[in-house]
Amino acid sequence: MSILSEIIGTVKDVIDVARSTATGMSITLSQIPKAKKTVSYPEEPVTIFQRFRGEHMLTRNADGKENCVSCFLCAAACPADAIYIEGADDPRPYAERETQDHRYAKIYRIDYGRCILCGFCTEACPTDAIKHGHNFEWAVYTPGEMVKDKEYLLKNFERDKDLNIKLV
Amino acid sequence: MISTKEIVVPTASVTALGKRDPLGDQRMTVSLGPQHPSTHGVLRVEVELDGEVVVAARPDIGYLHTGMEKTMENQKWQQVVTITCRMDYLNSMGNDLGYVLAVEKLLGVEATPRTQVLRVLLTELNRICSHLVWWGTHVMDIGAMSPFFYAFDQREKILDLFECVSGARFHQSYFRIGGLQADLPDTFMPLLKEFVAQFPDFLKMANKLVSGNKIFQTRTKGIGIIGAEDAINWGLSGPSLRASGVNWDIRKSEPYTGYETYDFDVPLAQDGDIWARYVVRMREMEESLKIVQQAIDRLPAGPIQSDHPKLKLPDRDLMKQHIDVMIHHFLLASEGFTVPIGEVYFPIESARGELGYYLISDGKEKPWRVRVKTPSFMNLQVLPKMAEGQLLADLIGIIGSIDIVLGDIDR
Numbered sequence: 001m002s003i004l005s006e007i008i009g010t011v012k013d014v015i016d017v018a019r020s021t022a023t024g025m026s027i028t029l030s031q032i033p034k035a036k037k038t039v040s041y042p043e044e045p046v047t048i049f050q051r052f053r054g055e056h057m058l059t060r061n062a063d064g065k066e067n068c069v070s071c072f073l074c075a076a077a078c079p080a081d082a083i084y085i086e087g088a089d090d091p092r093p094y095a096e097r098e099t100q101d102h103r104y105a106k107i108y109r110i111d112y113g114r115c116i117l118c119g120f121c122t123e124a125c126p127t128d129a130i131k132h133g134h135n136f137e138w139a140v141y142t143p144g145e146m147v148k149d150k151e152y153l154l155k156n157f158e159r160d161k162d163l164n165i166k167l168v
Numbered sequence: 169m170i171s172t173k174e175i176v177v178p179t180a181s182v183t184a185l186g187k188r189d190p191l192g193d194q195r196m197t198v199s200l201g202p203q204h205p206s207t208h209g210v211l212r213v214e215v216e217l218d219g220e221v222v223v224a225a226r227p228d229i230g231y232l233h234t235g236m237e238k239t240m241e242n243q244k245w246q247q248v249v250t251i252t253c254r255m256d257y258l259n260s261m262g263n264d265l266g267y268v269l270a271v272e273k274l275l276g277v278e279a280t281p282r283t284q285v286l287r288v289l290l291t292e293l294n295r296i297c298s299h300l301v302w303w304g305t306h307v308m309d310i311g312a313m314s315p316f317f318y319a320f321d322q323r324e325k326i327l328d329l330f331e332c333v334s335g336a337r338f339h340q341s342y343f344r345i346g347g348l349q350a351d352l353p354d355t356f357m358p359l360l361k362e363f364v365a366q367f368p369d370f371l372k373m374a375n376k377l378v379s380g381n382k383i384f385q386t387r388t389k390g391i392g393i394i395g396a397e398d399a400i401n402w403g404l405s406g407p408s409l410r411a412s413g414v415n416w417d418i419r420k421s422e423p424y425t426g427y428e429t430y431d432f433d434v435p436l437a438q439d440g441d442i443w444a445r446y447v448v449r450m451r452e453m454e455e456s457l458k459i460v461q462q463a464i465d466r467l468p469a470g471p472i473q474s475d476h477p478k479l480k481l482p483d484r485d486l487m488k489q490h491i492d493v494m495i496h497h498f499l500l501a502s503e504g505f506t507v508p509i510g511e512v513y514f515p516i517e518s519a520r521g522e523l524g525y526y527l528i529s530d531g532k533e534k535p536w537r538v539r540v541k542t543p544s545f546m547n548l549q550v551l552p553k554m555a556e557g558q559l560l561a562d563l564i565g566i567i568g569s570i571d572i573v574l575g576d577i578d579r
Contacts, residue, residue: 079251
């Protein structure tokens, strides 16, 4: 009697397992006609949201002058000590100099080995000089290349327009 | 020379069948991890084996220790939000919420109604997101590959929502003391409604694919059992505790951010095995979706920042026009604000269990002491008890079922 019930139990188990496997397979096969969810990124644009916190950019005003006035507020707000600034004075009149104020940043570096992209610098900046761009392609070969200088960050404003992304 | 008679061939499967082991106590110690993918990060478990059976399992932690609590003590109150989300990286919104609420309690500030609803909404979305990762990886540990892809497809939609609202997918730092980083963008609500509409279909599919699967049930039922009394004594919390039949959820017992006004159930199971923990988490996703739906329906209009003059950065246009507002902005952004002298412990229900922040303020602009009671640390210590007498292959299932995050354990 007990052998019989054991056999019945085993047969029931086999049927149950076969049914579960068939259910699983049917769900897997039903995925085939569905649209593909991956994006072949460099060929196709990838969707990025407007607020995305990517690589920073230093902005210029309507006259093409640098907005940064070297107030050090971004460096003070930074939780990771990633920003290094050296300020200087440019006594020339507005039309001749490259910055909107006499005071400007002679050196402006962001160390992307330290930066955590929290966005506190952009909130702190009183002149909207530093903003987050949408660039996320920053693979480098040496750690030293992670430190980006002022010239690079100023060009990011133009670079942001050429990115292969779809802004939503 | 050794004669062939002296070479003993171990017969491991004999003990697994419950028969007597002819080798006596010839045991083997195996090191599982820290690079093993099924240990969910960098957990090392020193397993003492008698054949296939686990005699003792000793978790070895600390590989991810970065001294986050000490780092927090060297940051200003507001800046700490960037670190809290990096502890339990799967439940980052919840971690931010716990810290922010603790500081607000010290300050005696209450967030505006809109902020409270948004906080609940995003935290519950994050709970679903965290449970999805658990579901995908736990089921994959046990041997099913494709659920992982379906889970991460859904998770991608939630991460898109986070990116839309805060600008970052994992480390959002969206909750700020006294408010939020910014109000919702226009693109957020349509995306959220789209997600909420299709998620029940996913849950139905997930239950059909895995929960109803006979092989999965056989692998999980009756394995890694922990009783209610043991669970309480070992300090378990969260879904792992509720799977042992203990009805304890901080959202119900000590409600915060208005959880008492939402209508949701706390899923319970009685058996305390892997299957019970699985069922509780699957049902928790349904309940979280219910809360998200209620939050969408009741989301009030209004300001997101509380009126506390010290916490709020001044209006940007005003700041650019008036020098006094500019000075206020400079002081807040560079020095931060001070918090009255005192200490506070604030627990919240994170996706993994009780997450508590213990803060001491000495009246300065930085916390004097931050101590975090993390749920994964408490839940992991029960692993030796659960694993004792189980097969090695089931140990993997047990580790997956308590849903640990090593960043949360080591900090």
